[in-house]
Amino acid sequence: MGKIMILSKQEQSILISTYTTVMLHANTITEQFYQNLFEALPEVEPLFTKDMRQQRKMFTEIVRLSISSVDRLNRIEKQLRHLGEKHTAVGIKPEYYPVLRDAWLQAMADDMGDAFTADVRQAWSNLFDIISSMMLGER
Numbered sequence: 507m508g509k510i511m512i513l514s515k516q517e518q519s520i521l522i523s524t525y526t527t528v529m530l531h532a533n534t535i536t537e538q539f540y541q542n543l544f545e546a547l548p549e550v551e552p553l554f555t556k557d558m559r560q561q562r563k564m565f566t567e568i569v570r571l572s573i574s575s576v577d578r579l580n581r582i583e584k585q586l587r588h589l590g591e592k593h594t595a596v597g598i599k600p601e602y603y604p605v606l607r608d609a610w611l612q613a614m615a616d617d618m619g620d621a622f623t624a625d626v627r628q629a630w631s632n633l634f635d636i637i638s639s640m641m642l643g644e645r
């Protein structure tokens with residue numbers, strides 16, 4: 507209800523242009539991201555069974571996929587829903603998703619400094635909310 511499921515053209519172009527930074531700094535950002543996540547939700551850390559290097563790659567791949575479909579996220583909805591079902595099965599609760607989003611935004615903010623403007627934050631926040639809604643089957 508009232509969930510934003512579409513990104514404006516301006517948000518799409520912000521996402522595409524800032525994604526370059528995310529890719530160039532993928533290691534730093536994803537390491538910081540998981541550190542932020544585990545600080546906020548220590549109970550989920552033991553749920554990660556893979557090597558964290560591998561995990562960071564898999565997470566980054568979903569970000570890449572989302573950006574590549576940013577003008578029509580419905581194209582990847584099925585895949586995200588399947589990913590979400592896997593999450594539910596290992597005990598990931600819906601209320602964790604906004605915590606993960608904020609852990610990501612903070613990692614980007616730390617890396618980008620002043621380049622992480624309010625508009626950039628909003629665009630990435632909306633993207634993560636849409637991905638989360640699709641993973642949780644909230645349609």
Ligand code: HEM
Pocket residue numbers: 547550553554555556564565568569589592593596598602603604606634637638641
């Ligand atoms: C934007 C939302 C999210 C994305 C894109 C995402 C992405 C991924 C991906 C790609 C994997 C690997 C799946 C596989 O092995 O096939 C994964 C695993 C995992 N995710 Fe997420 N995730 C999200 C949200 C969350 C949240 C909110 C949590 C908990 C705070 C979480 C915790 C985990 C855990 C514990 C695993 C590893 C499970 C295992 O090792 O068996 N994820 N995630």
